[in-house]
Amino acid sequence: MFRSLALCLAFLATPALAEAPAHEAFGAARSPAPGEARVYGSYAKGCHAGGVQLAADGPGWAAMRLSRDRRWAHPALADFVARLAARARAAGLGGLLIGDMGQPRGGPMKSGHRSHQTGLDVDIWLRPLSEKRPDATAREALSSWDVVQGRATLFEGLWRRSSARAIPLAAQDPAVARIFVHPVIKRALCAETAGTARPWMSKIRPWWGHDAHFHVRLACPAGSPECVDQAPPPAGEGCGAALDWWFTDEPYSGSSSPRKDLTMADLPPACRAVVDAN
Template identity: 45%
Template sequence: MSKILLIAIYLFSGCTLADSVPQKWAKRTTPTVDLVPQSIGTYTNGCISGAVSLPLSGTGYQVMRLSRNRFYGHATLIQFIQQLGQVAADQQLGTLLIGDLGQARGGPTPSGHRSHQTGLDVDIWFLLSKQLDNRLLSANERETWGAPSVVDANSDTVDYRQWTQAHEKVLEAAARHPDVDRIFVNPSIKQELCTHKTAASAVWLRKIRPWWKHDDHFHVRLKCPKGNPYCQGQPAVPETDGCDASLAWWFSAEAKAPSKPGKPTPPPPLPALCEQVLNQ
């Protein structure tokens, strides 16, 4: 293939020779037109065709950081967020502030956010805005507001100046949703939930998984939807509630100061179907 022809192909596709793979995906600002959404690949190495845009405001929720254009996801994710917002409104828990879902066609992002690639992940802030009084945030507020940490780093506990029972109720409602596979939270938050566990709470508490950071938001990951044969899920979460020695490890010196990783390995190629999604 001649150099001139190669350049013509790149220009026609809206890319430049200097574009990285994540930049190519970020430039696809509209979803593909498909009647049935399809999540393809893994949560950290995939894409989505037929993504749906989450309305920027709805009952019980508002989307933040609109300039990032990451409010697209699988139809099941959009439904989940809207249903969780309805629960928050019905129980007067506060307005959910929604962070990243995914890009219009999924894929890797220029910011290096490894997951959120198949339209099945969403970040939800721990800032529950009860003070909104049903008003819409301005565009400037959506860009400049920050989510405070709800964890006291000095004591390995939640910060009770920020943490309320409403947070626990929102997490429970999210974890009980049948489409949810797991939810990532800071280990101190998992520990707080474990102090209130009951025999009944084990059903949903097992889905709450400790992970580094996640002190100002929680990360919801849905299961692969039915009828999405190219979606690759994760191994099932353990049947136990997770309030055992596995949780204690997160407060060890090893967990708090992990060894520095070596030279990062490049990500594997995206599934072949994603090339079609990118270039439609």
């Protein structure tokens, strides 16, 4: 009896029996889950059915890194990209280079983002789309523009010509819940629009790792009762003392905790059906 108990315990402790990371199944899905567009769960623990693939090219935008196959989204996000590109053009700004959205069925990814799981997140490069559209090779090889020097300074020349000009337009879109930007970019936008009414400014959130792109996050769309919104950003423009913290050492001094792979058990139960659906 003792022996079988010991065997049992050894069996339970075998790492191979731990549930597989959910990114394996979601990363293997090459097509969207059939059915109506529907979001399950939250931005960093979720998935979606009925996704669409953003066109590689559209009026005023070009999708980058096509080989990654991460330009899948809820239709509301593909619509948003087209809308923002049109507004940017109407405002005399350059075209947009579109980075990662998500996987065909959303879900956790093997590398890169913690969020981008529900088809509602998109990274937009700060490097603008030039007159000549990049070919497929250039879409793999080109890099975005890192407009931030050190932690607290903008490369002014790049900044002025960058797609950051489109951030206020994106923030004014009612579908948008939040936009993550480098703190220096938030500070510059605060300064440039000082003295104007800017109720949209609270949506622009300083965050680590956004020196070469801005990250737009839509609110839960209609028709997805299982979609979990993030709490709204704090009231106020976030241009004052809250921003000062980002220019201290504190945000950069902590050690980041190692990333734990999510398993299916961490996701809403509907995500198992989403990833298994034929």
